[in-house]
Every structure is written in C-alpha cells, then in structure tokens.
Ligand code: FES
C-alpha cells in the first residue's frame with residue numbers, strides 16, 4: 050500500500066475545527082427569523098381508543114399560533130392517531146407557539162378522552178390466542194402449519210387430478226399444531242438449506258437454548274429535530290438532522306402529496322444516527338404541516354424522553370436456537386425460530402435472523418422468523434440491524450458446543466469458518482475475506498493463547514459478520530486557478546466520510562490533502578446521493594469520488610497536451626503538476642496553471658463528474674475478545690480487557706477506522722451489559738438516562754483495536770464499510786466471558802448484576 | 815410570565831437581558847444570546863452536552879436557571895480559542911480523533927478544561943471517573959481519554 054500518499058494516512062478530519070469550536074450547525078442550531086416552536090401532543094396510554102380531542106383551552110393560551118390534528122393532513126396519510134393509539138407517546142396532535150415553554154403548556158392543555166384497552170408488551174405473550182390483537186384479527190400460521198397449508202394450496206391448484214383425499218388428510222393434520230398458531234404477526238421470513246433433522250440426527254452433541262435480547266435505543270446524542278419553512282408560493286425548505294436528505298424529501302413528498310421539486314431538504318450536521326435517523330414522520334412532517342398552517346418557520350425538536358417513548362429503537366427478540374456438531378468439532382446443523390418485537394407497526398429486521406449462520410460452513414440450516422406486534426413504538430435500524438441479536442444467539446451457542454466437545458473456542462471457530470470458494474446460499478461462492486486472519490489477529494493481540502484468569506475472571510471470544518450496502522451517488526470535482534480542488538456532493542458526512550472522499554480525490558489528483566475542500570449541497574442543488582446508513586458511504590461515495598477524480602484527471606491531461614503540444618501518452622500527473630515523461634530538461638505545468646488556462650479554451654474549466662450506483666461488496670468480519678471479572682456477591686461485571694479486530698479491506702483514514710471499531714464495540718458492550726428499554730402496562734418506564742443507563746468513560750477500560758486489511762475487490766482502494774461490523778460480536782463476547790468467569794451461561798440480556806446473582810443462585814452457588 | 819432583569823457575562827461580553835425566571839441558562843445561551851455551540855442532549859442533567867464553565871467550575875447549564883447566573887463569569891465553547899489559536903484541549907481532540915459526530919464534544923471539552931485547570935496531574939483512571947457525567951455515544955471514550963491526557967500533559971508542562 051506504500052504507493053499511496055494520502056489514502057491510508059491518518060489525517061485531521063475536514064470538519065475538525067468547526068466540531069471543536071462549537072461552530073458546527075446541528076439541526077437545533079438553525080433559527081430562521083420569526084421561528085415558532087412546535088410540540089407534539091402524545092398519547093398518555095399504551096393502548097386506548099380515542100373518544101375525543103379537545104383543543105379549546107390550549108387555543109386560548111397567548112402565544113399559541115396553531116394546533117393541528119389528523120384533520121389537518123390534506124393527503125389523509127396517517128401522521129397523527131385518530132380513533133386508537135397503540136403505544137405510549139404516539140402522536141395525536143401538534144402545537145406551534147412563539148416560545149418552547151408555551152408550546153409545552155399548550156400541549157398539556159389539550160384534553161384527550163381515552164378508553165383504555167388491555168396492553169401486551171411481551172412477544173411471547175403477544176403471539177398467544179389470549180393476547181389483545183393490535184391490528185384486528187391479524188393471525189398467521191406457525192412453521193409446520195404453514196408448510197402443510199402450502200402443500201394444500203399446491204394440491205388444490207392441480208386441477209388435472211383429484212387430490213381431495215390427500216387434502217382432507219392434510220387438513221386434519223393441521224389440528225396437530227394448535228400451539229403453532231401465532232397471533233399479532235406483522236411479517237415473517239423463512240429459509241432452509243439441507244436437511245436439519247438429518248443433521249441433528251448425525252450430530253454427537255446437540256445444544257438447544259432460548260436467547261432473549263432486549264429492545265435498545267440508538268441513543269444518538271442529538272435528539273430528533275427539524276426546522277421547516279413553507280413560503281407563500283408553497284415552496285418548502287426543511288433543515289433536517291438526518292442520515293438521508295433525499296429520503297426525507299421523497300418521504301415528505303409522498304406523505305403530504307407535494308411534488309419533489311417543491312421541497313428542499315438541507316441536511317444539517319448530525320449528532321449521531323446509527324441507523325435511527327431516517328424516519329420522516331417523527332419530526333419532519335409535523336414541522337412542515339405546522340409551518341404550512343402558520344406561514345412561519347417552525348422547529349420541532351424531541352426531548353430525550355420523547356426519544357425513548359417515540360423514537361424508533363432496535364427491536365428486541367426471542368430466538369430459540371438449536372445446533373448440532375460432531376465430537377471432532379464439525380457443525381452439522383442449526384435451526385432458529387425467532388420472534389422479533391416489531392412494536393405497533395411492522396419493520397423489525399427479522400430477515401437478519403439468517404445471521405445465526407455466521408461465517409461457518411453449516412450444511413443444514415433452517416430459519417423461521419416472525420415480527421410480532423406489541424404496544425410499543427415501531428423500530429428502525431441500529432448499526433448492522435438485526436445482526437447483534439442473531440449473532441448473540443449463534444456465538445453464545447457455539448461456545449456451549451465447544452465446551453461440550455472440549456475444544457478451544459478460537460480453534461473451534463477457525464476450524465468451521467468458510468474459506469474462499471466455499472459454497473454459500475444464493476448460488477455464489479465465498480469471496481476472499483479475512484475471517485481467519487481477523488480472528489487470529491485478535492487472539493494474538495489479546496494474548497489468548499497464554500491467557501490467565503484469576504478467581505472469578507474469564508475470557509470470551511466471538512465474531513460477527515456484516516456486508517456493507519451500496520447505493521447511488523454523484524460527485525463533482527473542480528480544479529481552480531490556484532491549484533485547489535473543490536468537491537461537491539450530496540451525502541451526509543457520517544463521522545469521517547467527507548474526509549475519506551477528500552483523501553481519495555487528493556490521491557488521484559496528486560495534490561496535498563490540505564488543498565482539497567468539500568461542500569455538501571442540499572437536495573435542490575446536489576446530485577442524488579444515497580442515505581448515509583448501512584456502511585455505504587465510504588464504499589459508494591468513495592467509488593463515486595474516484596470516478597469524478599479520474600474524469601478530472603483525464604481533462605487535466607487533455608489540457609496539458611494542448612498547452613504543451615505533446616501527446617497525452619507522454620504526460621503524467623504527479624505532485625500536483627503534469628510532467629512530460631522523461632523530458633530533459635524536465636518540463637511540467639502545474640494544476641493551477643492548467644486550471645487558469647482552461648478558462649479560455651474551447652473545452653472549458655476542469656470539472657470531473659462521478660456517478661455510481663451499485664457494486665457488490667464483500668463481507669467484513671469483526672472479532673473480539675474480552676477479559677472480565679465478576680463479583681459473585683454483587684453480580685457486577687468489570688471489563689479488564691477489550692480487544693477488537695476487524696477486516697476493513699483497506700483503512701483510508703486509520704484513526705477514523707479505529708474510532709469506528711472502538712465506538713461500535715462499546716455500543717455492543719452496552720447492549721450486552723446494561724441497556725434495556727423497559728415496558729409496563731403504561732408503556733416505556735425508563736425514558737431517561739437515569740433509568741436507561743448508557744456507558745460513560747467510567748464504565749470501561751481502553752478498547753484496543755486491531756485493523757486487518759484484506760482488500761474488497763470492488764471497494765475504493767479495497768475499502769469496505771467499517772461502521773456496522775464492530776457492534777455485531779460484542780454481545781456474545783461478553784456473555785462468553787461471563788460464562789468463562791463464573792461457569793453460568795446467561796442467555797437473557799442485559800447481563801445486569803441482579804441477573805448474574807440469580808443465575809448463580811439457581812446454579813447452586 | 816413576569817420577566818426578570820439579568821446580566822450575563824459570557825465569554826467576556828456583557829448581556830443585559832429580560833428573561834422569564836423559568837428559563838435555563840442553556841436555553842438563554844442558545845435562544846437569546848445566540849451561542850448554539852453548547853448542546854442540549856437530555857435537559858435533565860444526565861449527559862453533560864450542555865456543560866459550560868461558570869466562575870471556574872464546570873456546570874450542566876440545563877440544570878441552572880439563568881436568573882441565578884446573573885453577574886457570574888460564563889465561558890462557553892465559543893470562548894475557548896483565543897486569537898484564532900485553539901485551546902490545547904481543542905487541539906488534542908483533533909489530533910487524537912477524540913470526536914466523531916461532535917455533539918458531545920463542546921461539553922467534553924469544557925468539562926475537561928475545568929478538570930485540567932483544577933489539576934492536570936491525574937491518572938487516566940481518575941480522568942475516566944471525573945468525566946463520568948458526560949456521555950459520548952460515538953467514540954467509546956478511548957480517543958477522548960487520549961485527548962484529555964495529552965492536553966493535561968501539555969498544560970502541566972507549560973504551567
Ligand atoms: S443537556 Fe444538560 S446534562 Fe444533558
């Protein structure tokens with residue numbers, strides 16, 4: 050990699066100074082003149098019929114400029130609840146006032162008449178016939194029933210032959226599975242490879258367990274916010290703290306029935322997102338409606354409490370998992386049945402259940418997954434959506450197998466990992482990925498092979514995989530008369546991506562990183578860009594930036610050829626100037642001179658364009674090892690060591706890559722050990738940082754990160770998306786370490802002190 | 815609601831303001847004085863994003879009523895760099911990669927500055943505990959601690 054001069058180097062980020070001086074403009078920092086403050090009126094019950102909404106008292110409050118309900122949504126698309134609420138905090142109305150405290154007072158004065166209904170919060174209760182049905186009689190069949198029903202359908206489609214006997218036999222068989230009828234199902238996903246029953250039958254060891262993973266909040270530090278301004282011509286401007294301005298534009302257009310061209314979304318600096326900052330209804334649509342009604346700009350900003358009651362957190366789930374292996378360590382079969390807590394709407398990442406497969410050769414695999422409705426807000430993505438949950442189950446159970454057959458957990462994993470060329474489902478074969486290299490790297494760095502543990506201390510290892518997404522993007526590059534380079538694009542900088550794009554362009558145009566500046570446009574001006582989620586940005590925009598820089602590079606050579614009267618083949622761009630190859634005496638012309646010259650040519654200024662949509666990436670692996678000490682008296686777990694390695698393909702900015710690994714690992718630690726949104730009959734009961742504890746610097750030691758680089762063929766310089774993988778293995782890493790320390794397997798997260806004490810007790814300690 | 819006369823000295827500038835007694839220092843700094851570098855992450859005193867320095871002490875400005883800060887010296891993130899030169903803590907956050915989204919950064923920098931001013935000679939463990947009131951969701955704290963230790967070292971070397 051030494052042939053590169055800018056990529057692969059740690060550089061200060063492009064936004065460094067504005068971020069440390071308070072100059073960066075986040076969503077809530079936008080304050081257009083005449084701005085009003087919006088407040089959303091929310092349900093105070095988790096499940097209730099709405100009998101009436103009375104706004105008269107609130108309207109009388111001085112300073113109140115508008116109150117809106119679903120009646121004020123001309124498109125009729127659901128923004129506010131009308132006759133029924135399905136969770137605590139569900140929006141019913143919104144207020145705009147001249148002062149935030151007045152808006153809040155007005156919201157309190159709106160009288161809602163409720164008829165409270167029975168509530169269901171637990172997925173395993175929600176699927177029972179006795180559970181209240183959130184969306185009418187929303188019933189779906191369980192796996193066996195489903196297979197039989199499919200057979201019946203198939204047989205009855207065959208009109209040529211008479212299958213009535215077979216069909217009635219099958220129909221009576223359905224009665225054999227009464228407890229497999231699940232209720233409140235929002236979605237389902239099924240897949241199968243090989244024959245799991247055969248695989249289990251041939252296994253020497255079969256382990257079966259139920260894993261329970263709680264719902265957790267992304268807890269980006271900046272609560273949701275947007276400022277909307279509708280002018281008299283109907284043009285709408287929205288300053289949105291979002292991962293995807295273009296998605297917000299189309300979301301507003303679709304929800305309110307407004308043409309795209311009438312909406313301009315300006316993405317502000319974003320205070321974290323982690324997948325949770327794409328939703329359009331949350332604040333953006335209410336802000337637009339309030340601005341349309343008042344003719345003034347309106348800011349709608351959520352409080353932290355509102356984030357917990359009406360954010361879109363990561364779904365919790367229950368996964369029943371069974372794994373079979375031979376006594377010499379070959380995994381033969383794995384089967385999962387998962388119920389994902391989708392909340393009041395569908396959308397939980399149930400398809401991720403397939404990640405119980407991990408990166409192992411498992412010839413027989415069967416996965417059935419259901420999304421289940423409960424009286425909670427809907428869910429959204431959180432850093433590798435669905436993977437941490439599925440991988441927690443998969444990697445916890447691997448350790449149980451390893452223990453039963455007496456194999457070292459690292460060796461057991463290394464032995465079963467897929468290799469380049471191995472078949473994978475969907476027909477393709479395994480690409481070159483650093484699975485083993487990454488696991489080996491973390492084992493070496495952590496001192497796994499000669500690990501020592503004192504009393505109540507233990508070591509845990511786990512791996513997690515994720516493949517970055519890819520999406521459309523556009524980038525322009527201009528070269529100016531002073532030799533500086535300006536980049537223009539439309540994707541949100543998600544913790545360092547603008548810097549990576551700048552590095553790539555500096556590399557190709559052979560200029561110092563410092564001569565490159567980058568500007569993000571709004572949706573009115575910038576070329577379309579995919580949302581900044583799914584670890585797509587460096588992969589997508591990096592490739593797009595490369596194309597744009599190569600286009601500019603081409604134009605630079607053309608200009609030089611014209612100017613120097615030389616064939617392009619005899620020219621090369623290096624160190625910010627075009628040189629005549631092997632000229633004696635040396636002859637060159639700088640980029641600045643060429644840019645100045647371009648202004649009076651027929652071809653015109655140097656503008657490079659890059660436009661890119663899709664390329665498959667290769668999976669990335671994160672491997673982690675923790676050493677912990679558990680106090681059996683209090684149940685408290687202390688982390689003594691946390692080492693995280695990751696195959697990143699190629700680290701464009703190593704310091705930023707380490708930051709992603711460290712941050713993701715700590716989020717995984719938090720999910721394992723402390724975070725959990727708790728619900729009662731009245732909805733979420735821990736909507737604040739006192740009761741929903743997130744880690745602080747006092748909770749953890751230094752996270753040691755290890756970068757492994759096995760290049761991705763389609764990535765810019767071999768880079769893969771790095772943001773999501775590091776959260777995927779940590780849940781299991783911690784559970785495996787705790788098991789090693791105290792000999793008790795904890796299958797329900799978080800591993801909080803009282804749970805450890807209970808587990809020790811029930812194990813006879 | 816009746817308004818009160820308040821005199822706030824922010825980053826050396828005096829502001830004579832008429833404000834409602836229910837307004838927090840955070841709200842007044844952001845909405846009235848127009849200094850939006852100080853962030854609101856929870857408004858319950860639990861995240862540290864709103865940390866400013868009042869008479870030399872780091873405080874969470876969401877928990878302070880503005881009327882009670884009248885006449886006191888207030889420093890916000892905007893007042894830290896002098897003559898275009900970043901404060902050592904700010905520079906250290908850049909050099910070590912101690913921020914990602916940057917939302918917690920003003921609060922962390924102000925809290926760290928107050929700690930370092932008080933006593934730069936603390937161990938990593940001591941800084942980890944002393945900064946326990948500030949939440950960062952992005953970095954996992956490793957690089958923040960590196961920044962704080964580096965800045966502390968620099969300050970104590972020049973002291
Ligand atoms: S906003 Fe003041 S502590 Fe969180």
Ligand code: FES
Pocket residue numbers: 270320321912913914915916917918919949950951952953
């Ligand atoms: S850098 Fe994002 S919260 Fe700290």
